[in-house]
Amino acid sequence: MDQRLEAFKRLLDIMDDLREKCPWDKKQTLETLRHLTIEETYELADAILDNDMKELKGEIGDLFLHMVFYCKIGEEQNAFDVTSVLNGICDKLVYRHPHIYSDVKADTEEEVKANWEKLKLKEGKKSVLSGVPKSLPAVVKAQRIQEKVKGIGFEWENREDVWGKVNEELTELAHEVNSNAPIDKVEDEFGDVLFSLINYARFIGVNPENALAKTNKKFIGRFSKMEELLNDANYKIEDANLELMDVFWEKAKKFEN
Secondary structure (H helix, E strand, O other): OOHHHHHHHHHHHHHHHHHHHOHHHHHOOHHHHHHHHHHHHHHHHHHHHOOOHHHHHHHHHHHHHHHHHHHHHHHHOOOOOHHHHHHHHHHHHHHOOHHHHOOOOOOOHHHHHHHHHHHHHHOOOOOOOOOOOOOOOHHHHHHHHHHHHHOOOOOOOOHHHHHHHHHHHHHHHHHHHHOOOOHHHHHHHHHHHHHHHHHHHHHOOOOHHHHHHHHHHHHHHHHHHHHHHHHHOOOOHHHOOHHHHHHHHHHHHHOOO
């Protein structure tokens, strides 16, 4: 047997054993697993951000376990099983890649994405945006919305136009802030700024979620180093003023290099 099949069968067999014999595994439901799966997904994302391949390998395994667990519960409820799940995704992939499995021509990534969105509408989707999960984090959701409408041609022509939109939204935000507008108006304009910046990020080939995640990580690293340096110099951060913290912030930045 193919080693891949042997490894997958082993996981399926272990899942059967755990579901039958382990008190914890026997109690799990789709609902109890949901938040654990979300946590595992974020741990996978952290491993990717850290470029930690050993950790990534482990997190992928954890997610494999969760997918097999869901299939086992589905089988118990006579709703679906691992075979129908795998055949389902295989059928979908073949259908949505006619440039591979049929005679449709698509030479570029953009043509593939456009075909993908049009095929989903033919499958009965009521809207181009119907496949965007409601609970996605806002930055990721904005990016997915923009990618989906681009698939049917609703897109700016060039990045200069998008940057113009960013500046337009910044001007509108500044106007509302300077006019002491109600917070809901300011919030609306701030959201428009973020949405247009995310749009611009796509045009310059930047993943906004990854970019912000890296900036967060960089800030945490710098701030932690600043705290360490202040402590080494016998300062308590709660007693340090902004001017002193700024001096040690600049020192902390030098350690990054």
